Amino acid sequence: MTPAAASGRGLPHPAREEIRLESVLHAPSDPMRLRIVRELAAESSEPACSDFVLPVTRSTTTHHFRVLRESGVVRQVYRGTAKMNGLRADDLDALFPGLLDRVLEAAARQAARPER
Template identity: 75%
Template sequence: MTSAAPTTSSRDLPHPARADIRLEGVLHALSDPMRLGIVRELAADTGRELSCSQFALPVTKSTTTHHFRVLRESGVIRQIYRGTAKMNGLRRDDLDALFPGLLDSLLAAADRQATRLGVPG
């Protein structure tokens, strides 16, 4: 008996498997202040998915799309369509399993830096 191939839609977005997430890719993705801000916002809404439109980024739509793509392709976030909205969720479980303590340390350092610089966050 053969099993049917999983159904995919043309709107499915590629994500790396947990085993394919690389430390240097994660660090590169989080090295940009805009992308780090997105991750901080996702981390603050623990467990919730946020649509792209919920982020008030001071850049063009194409630049916003680029930032989300870098985060997705590095394995930092998962993006799925719900209707017409592209929802974003932090891949905390995967990141914590691969790099224990890394995400919490980076987020804490980002919070301290924001406080030191007087940047809202």
């Protein structure tokens, strides 16, 4: 876990060497979490959790962000009272080269397909 997690306001994140492929693959397996990952990948900044408009309850949104954080897919930090989010693309690319890019490309292709 990161040192920030030891302080009162930090959030627990796995260190790079603790990130497991199974967790990384599981995290975007839910449509809402995949949507969050896609939106974060398209951002140049670190948006707050409240910036995401998802068709689920606030507690469910919190759950999805926790799964993404605990799997090592996103990093969350507090700025004031806001919880800011960013993809851990550097860590994921170092551990699993190209995986994040392939997942995002596949998600874009799926989103472009006509609904059945």
